Amino acid sequence: MTSFLFGRIVSMAISLLVASIIIFAILEILPGDPAQFMLGVNAQPDTLQALRTQLGLDQPVILRYFSWMAGMLHGDFGISYTYRSPVTELVLQRVAVSAPLALYALTLTILVAFPAGIIAAARRNSATDLTVMGATQIGVAVPNFWFAIILMWVFAVTLHWFSAGGFAGWNKGFFEGIKSLTLPAIALALPQASILARVMRSSLLDTLGEDYIRTARAKGLSQNKTLWRHAVRNALIPVLTIVGLQFSFLLAGAIIIENVFYLPGLGRLIFQGITQRDLITVKSVVMLLVFAVIFVNFLVEVAYVLIDPRLRHQR
């Protein structure tokens, strides 16, 4: 287990280094001068030069890469060009929205997908199975921004149960915060739950065909006990992989939903950073996301080992 962990950590470090070089290089190639963007169309050349100097944009490329890396190593992600505040602070503000939203959506996803997938597999070809399969087919097909607009129309505009968007802020209380995230979380969870339910169902069907299930049944274990004790647990590996991917996706990929509900999340921070050439923010946030994705994958791999004893002995 120790050598497994060590190997994973080394490969994580290498991935992060490679990612940092790629991210930095791509943003260097991107046309557009941050100072020009900030000063607009009336700016005089000497004002532009003064601002470039102030932002450190007149330094050589290599120097800027190393000062960025050195800063990140001791937790300093730089100062946003446009917001003029530390990137760390901006990111923390956004994570306070994006992380709870991702968790909320993932919780809804799992709460719906697990039971739906298990019931569908256990009663294969029954009316329940067909309903679940039909509903998830629709769930995958419906674009989530459209579903979001429908939710907004019904629950905010017509029924006035929720605000149409925005984030109340955690300082208004936990309940207000969760309330602001409810419609977006439902909109995000619908396609994810549909995908996950289908994966759960097919994975469970595969497991149910395994020899050990027949053995368990032959030993006189009831169908329900076999299902819960042996089949579900073993069916979880592919499901966990998907859950890991979904969490990473929900953390950064919610940008369309964030736009529809004008939530101040990470996705919008990156999008805004790119259009405004706030390159320092983009670089640092993308790096953090790369780290988050790698870390979540690492956790998933550790979880495999914990769930499946066979993987433990292979190491």
Place this chain on the structure above:
Amino acid sequence: MKFSAILTGSAVALVMALGLSPAYAAGTNLNMAMQLEPPSLDPTTGGAAAAIRSVTYDNIFEGLTKIDGDGAVQPLLAKSWDISGDGLTYTFHLQEGVTFHDGTPFSADDVKFSLDRARAEDSVNAQKQLFANITSVDVVDPNTVTVTLGSPQGDFLYNMGWGDAIIVSPASEADNANNPVGTGPYKFVEWVKGDHVSMEANADYWGATPSIETATIKFISDPTAALASILAGDVDLFGGFPAPETLDVIKADPRFQVIVGSTNGETVLAMNNGKPPLDNVKVRAAIAHALDRQALIDGAQFGYGTPIGSFFSPSDPAYEDLTGISNFDPELSKSLLAEAGVSDLTLSLKLPPAAYARQAGPIIQQELANVGINVEITNVEWADWLQNVFTNRDYDLTIVSHVEPNDYGVFARDDYYFAYHSEAYNAAVAELAVTSDPARQTELKKQIQEILANDFAAGFLFELANVTVANKDLSGIRANAPIPAAVISELSWAE
């Protein structure tokens, strides 16, 4: 089946548990919205974004003068002023008993500090040219300050009313980007980045106490979200409403009012005057005559906008309607192209992301195709546009709205992306800058408009409309937006 019933039931229960009706607008609270979030809250350093001024101008910060809703200059921190006979020395008499929000008293020293800072060599004020003509700022006594100019300047008092010329305190200037401290009727409370800025009435304000006590400004750029925020009652006032296609829905709803005014945004089909064959006035004239302005306003702006024939705002008293010079006449356009000896013309049209540009682009492409000009459209981002079109002039045509007030001076700049040059025009602009006689000013402004129109310096399309959507009980809303501003102290709720 049972399972899905449980699911539906629990979803409904969850929604019911979380559901509370939204708070109704109280008489002193205002929820307003605008499309773009300001990148910082300091209008004096490194930010040209109009949103910075929209949030802070005349709410948090104040200048010596202010520009009112009609575009006229009014006293503000300077209660009056004297101008010397040669037009070079302005003596400002300041309001007394003014304090900054942090309690620091306001005095002539702050005026000197702010103006010197804006015109300093290392200044990063986006509108540094406003201060270029100042040669010295001198404190006479705590309530009097004199500003000396290098040459007489007719629009000096107007310039001091721009959002970039506000007065800051040396004690708080460094942190204004995130914690703005001004002298205005509202104090900054918090900025939840990406979501909203909130402010509250300044109890120690030197002027009249405003009716609105607490205000939140939300930033909503998505058109669907904007409409929903209004219909759901989350937002009481939306300035620069981004979904003109939905205005009929709002107009039909008795809860709301829709106010359509004008901005200072001259939307032009800019032509690269320095690049053949666009350096030929006949080719530019041919392009201008091929454009059907009304079709553009209807197609790209859902009918909201005023046709313009030169680079001047129709809301300005000196405006002259010159749309006749470049009237829609495709036949004339074709014969002008033949006269110029141009055939098989292919031009690039680079479109920045603004909705007016992206929607007008294909219409213009079609209109120019009708007279035999082939147009290749490229969509670019703003940062890309600024570098390649604006700075490097790598373009033939582009569509941009120029929103700064009285910005005709840009056509006199040889380094500007229009690459336009006219001695007569430069002379008129130079004379206007030093003219303070109103009659002569008007004359020169008309001359300026005529030169640009006759030179077909650009395809002059339309003045952007200022569309505001609001709760019907809210009054004091500015129809026009001569400068970017959302002055909360002018608003009040009906009893």
